[in-house]
Each structure stands twice: as structure tokens, then as C-alpha cells.
Amino acid sequence: MTIIKHRLFWPSVILVALLVVNMFTANQFITVRDGHLFGVLPDILRGSAPLLLVALGMTLVIATGGIDLSVGAVMAISGAVACLLIKDLGNQNAVGSVLLIMAVAIGASLLLGLWNGTLVAVVGIQPIIATLILMVAGRGVAQLVTDGQIINVQSSPYAAIATGHFLSVPIAFLIAIAAVVLTVLLTRRTALGLLLESVGGSPTASRLAGIRARRITIMVYVVSGGLAGLAGLIYSANIKSADSISAGNLIELDAILAVVIGGTALIGGRFSIAGTVIGAILIQALQVTVVAVGVPSKATLLFKAVIVVALCLSQSTTFRQKVFGRFKSRPAVTAEVPA
Amino acid sequence: MTTIDATPATNKTPSPTNPRRRVYLPNTKYIPILATLTLLLIMYFTGVANYENFGQPSVVVNLFRDNAVLIVVAVGMTFVIITGGIDLSVGAVISMTTTLTATLLQAGWPPLVVLPAVLLLGSLLGMGMGAVIHYFKVEPFIATLAGLFLARGIALFINQSSIPIRDKLWKAMSEYRIVLADGVVTKITSVTAVVVVLIAAAVLAWTRFGRNVYAIGGNADSALLMGLPVGRTKIAVYTLSGFCAALGGVLFSINSTSGWALQGQGLELDAIAACVIGGVLLTGGSGYVFGSLLGVMVYGLIQTIITFQGDLNAAWTRIIVGLLLFGFIVLQRVVTRRAR
Secondary structure, three states, X not given: OHHHHOOOHHHHXXXXXXXXXXXXXXXXXOEEEOXXXXXXXXXXXXXXXXXXXXXXXXXXXXXXXXXXXXXXXXXXXXXXXXXXXXXXXXXXXXXXXXXXXXXXXXXHHHHXXXXXXXXXXXXXXXXXXXXXXXXXXXXXXXXXHHOOOOEEOOOHHHHHHHHOEXXXXXXXXXXXXXXXHHHHHHHHOOOHHXXXXXXXXXXXXXXXXXOOHHHHHHHHHHHHHHHHHHHHHHHHHHHOEEOOOOXXXXXXXXXHHHHHHOOOXXXXXXXXXXXXXXXXXXXXXXXXXXXXXXXXXXXXXXXXXXXXXXXXXXXXXXXXXXXXOOOOOOOOOOOOOOO | OOOOOOOOXXXXXXXXXXXXXXXXXXXXXXXXXXXXXXXXXXXXXXXXXXXXXXXXXXXXXXXXXXXXXXXXXXHHHHHHHHOOOOOOOHHHHHHHHHHHHHHHHHOOOOHHHHHHHHHHHHHHHHHHHHHHHHHOOOOHHHXXXXXXXXXXXXXXXXOOOOEEXXXXXXXXXXXXXXXXXXXXXXXXXXXXXHHHHHHHHHHHHHOHHHHHHHHHHHOHHHHHHOOOOHHHHHHHHHHHHHHHHHHHHHHHHHHHOEEOOOOOOOHHHHHHHHHHHOOOOOOOOOOOHHHHHHHHHHHHHHHHHHHHHOOOOHHHHHHHHHHHHHHHHHHHHHHHHHHO
């Protein structure tokens, strides 16, 4: 019975259920074609990469008790910068130059993250408002970079980060998993994770305990910016163009949803990267399933809403107790959770 | 963080009896709102100095007309945020309301049935979210995010395209002009918004319900131990926010005489930002309805300045809005920090 009580049990069940549905409805769930993995499952994994990267950064930000609304705008800027520079290349297929340009775009995203972090940690603005500024202005910057146009590029190395395969696994998913593994190593094999949770629990107490709370706060926003930039590259590489309006539109809500589905509390102080991974893949699987099952496009959002409501309720211990009739001793008054 | 007394605004500023006190210091709990007011006035007079016709009274009156929806929504949001919650569903509730209103009116329902029906639906959705938040201990952010998907999902399910409203009452309300002074006219929507602000401010400041809202935001556990109806108040607050959002949707449909499922996208963030600019703390327990009104005015004034500037494209408009917002928040931060 203990496994049912695990906070990731219900999200995992829903994820598996969605995959099973896909197994029956899709033509090919997973096969090898031309030496690549092909089918719905690799498609879901590949498509989940941008959301996974954004949600990963978001997890760290939320662990410190903050929130980053600007990720969508950062995605748009990073894609716009990359496409603008690649378009001006003499040879768009030069791997070295493309890599350099991608580094420049991610560097720009890191700077944007630094801006967010400074506003939150140094100026002391509430995170939701501090990042709202970049969310509003950032999309304007992206539009300025692309001059309001959609920039198309014909660069095969650039497209490869979204659609290519390495050892028959989608490169986009490999990038996302590499970022996840690196983050897990850095946070769980060093003291960093503990420090993050400590700052999330109480910045003041952490500072008094000798933790450089301000530096850690800035750092998570920088990381979140960088990961959003990487996600923006994958997004724009996937469509081989920079679209400053729709790139990363509303992804902040999906990312926050993924983080919360994964059991990270929005008040900060604890986080689960495994949970975020499940959450992000779940959301992507949901989007793919909606199309696969043939839900009419006008009901897509309604379908998603029903699943999200079910997920929220399934994660609430109180709800499970009330529904499954497990009235044991009433729990003591627990602290209310301010958002 | 500014430390602000969580009690409602009933007690007046103590008179400066201390002879050593040389300068007048306002009660600390009013500092954020006074800072916003001062900065708003500075922004207004900068506009007056720089643009022709900016000083005309119609500019101020039109602020209420153009932002009536946001004002009403921000009022509901203020209550929610003061309890320490958040309501992300408001923009979607607006879209649901406008779509439903337009569809029902097109189907020939009498307008006096449609109006209460959509307001009731918005309130019920808010009540549902409040119940989920209170009884099942789901975080407000997530419960209302689900509400966002649900409401917009319903709106898109009803109709994905814009629906015109040809109802006589709606047309009449949309075209009715109230003359305030010579050359200064306003619409029903702005009057509604002002009335909502006044009622809400009175409720928050002078009623038992308002006091409970502050108490829960200050510390929900203490409120519970004091015997205050925490659950009822919380659910009521989300119901109120749902009602305000539905009313905002009705105002939207009156303004535009149409309903559209993509209406009000991102409006929830505008409303939250307006509350925060107006000095409502996201941690709960502190803030005033008039503060949120000032916050909306800041937003509206930024838009007005951009309109008067005139030569900005979409990209620059976004950037300038962001920059002005940034400047405003940093200044407010500096002012409130000094004042402590």
C-alpha cells in the first residue's frame, strides 16, 4: 500500500495510461526505421524536450520559493537571436559557426536570467512581478530582433538539435536528459540541493547560517534563463524558423504545472527533479494523445482541463481520504499554503 | 519585505503628539499605497508636460472607461491575494462569460435572464475552485490554473470564433453615454467599475467578512484557532473573484458587443501586477482595494502615454510597457524602503 501513497504514484499511473492509449490508437508506438527510433513514444520524448528543459529550470527557481514567468519570452529571444545570426552565415551548414551561434544565444539567455535574478535578489522585487517585466518586454525584444518577421533558416546542423538522432535516439531528448542528469548530479551529489532548499525554506535563516542566499537566488534564475534559451533553440530548430509571437507562448504555465505535478511545492523549500521529468512528459503525452484519440480541436483544452483537474485531485491526500473513505484520525491543523 | 500591520484601515494615523517628531510620517501601512499614488501623479504630470491635450479631464475619465474590466477583475483579485491565494482563472472566466453571453443572446434568450445566469456561472466556478482549495488542500495556483484551462476550454468548446451581439439591451448599454461635464462623457461600464470599487472597499474595510479576509491572510492557523470561519471565507473570496471576473466579462461584451473565446488572454497577470503595484502583498494579509485601483491606473496611464506617443510599433510598445513597469516598481521599492 505504501507505493500508492507515493506522491508520484498517480502522475505515473496517468502517464502510463496515456501511453497505453497511444499504444492502441497510434499506427506505430515504437519501431526502428532507417536506424532511428520511430513512432509515438520517441515523438513524445522528442516533443517534450523544450518543456522538460524549461520545467527543470523552473523547478530550481520554485525550490527557492520564486517563480519565473519570463521563460517563454527568453525562448523567443534565444530562437530569434540564433536564427538571425544563422541566416547571415555564408554557409548555413557550417557546424562550428552554428555551435558558436547557439552558444551566443544561450549566453544572451543567461544574461536575461541574470537580470531576473538581480531584480529578485538584489532589488528585492517579488519574483512574479520581477519576471513579469521580462515576460512583457522580452517578447517585444524578440520581435525587434526579428523585425516582426518570421526568420526562416536552412541549416541542417541547427535543425539536427530538434529533429536529428544520435545512436537512434532523438537528439532533443538526449539534450534534455543530459541537462536533467547534470542538474541531479549538481544538486543531489553536492550540497547545492540542500542550499537551494534551505534558501527556499527561509532566505533570512539561510543567510544567518552562512549561506550566500543572494548568490544562490541569482544563480537559479540564471540557470532557468539558460535552460529556457536552450529550449528556445530546440523549439526554433524544430520549425526551422524564429517565430517571436508563438515561441514559448504560455509555456510558463505548462512548466509550472509540470513542476507541481511532480510534487514540488510552490512555496519552495523542497523539490523533486524526477517528479518534474514525469510531469513534463505527462503534459506532452497528453497533448499528443488528444490528437491521436481524435478529440476535436475545439475540445482539446477542455480535455486537458479534465485531466489536470483529475491530477490535482489525485495528488491531494485529503481528497483521496474523503473519496476512498479512509477516515482514520483527523490530521492536525496543517499550515495553510500561500501561493 | 515591508512590514505592514495587518489590521484593516479603521484606525486613523496617530496624531503626532511627540514633540521631537519633526516631520510628518504617514502610518507605515499606507506607505506602499502613498508611494504608488505619488509616482502615479508624477507619471501623469510628466505626460501633461510632454504631450498636448494630455491634461484634459477626458484623459482621466477615459482611464476608467478603457480599464473598466481590469478594475473589476483586480478588485476580486485583491480579496484573493489578501487571503494569501491567487486566482489565475479570471482571464479565462472573462472569455467564457463573453462567449456564453453572445451565444445565449444569439439564441434568443432574454437579456435579463442571460445577465444573472452568466454572473451566477462565474461565481459557481469560483466557488468550486475555492472549495477544492479549501477542502482538498490543493494549492491555489494549481487549482485556479485548472480553472483557467476549464473555463477557456468551455469557451473554445462553445465557439472558437468571434460572435456578434445584436441584442437591443446590450446595444443600448454599449451606446449609452453619461455626460459628466462639458465634453467629458463616460459609459455605463466605467460607472459600474467605480461602484464595484466603492462597494468592495467598504466591504473590505468595515465588515466582519473583510476583517476575516485580513486575518486569514495574516495567519490562517491563528484565524482558525480564533474561531473565524476560515473555510467559508476562503470559498467566499474565490466566489467573489469568480463573480468579479464574470462581471468583467459582461462589461467586456458590452464594450465590444461581441463574445470571443480568446478574449482576456493574459489578463490574470495584468490584474495580479495591478494589485502588487498597488501595494497588495502576494504573501497575504495586507493591501487595499484602492491600492489595486491605483495599480490599474498605472497600467492604464502607461497605455495612454504610449497612445499619445503614437509612433511606436508593437515591439516597442511591449518594451516600453516593460520598461515603465520596471521603472515604476523599482522607484516604488526605493520609496518604500526609504520610508521605513
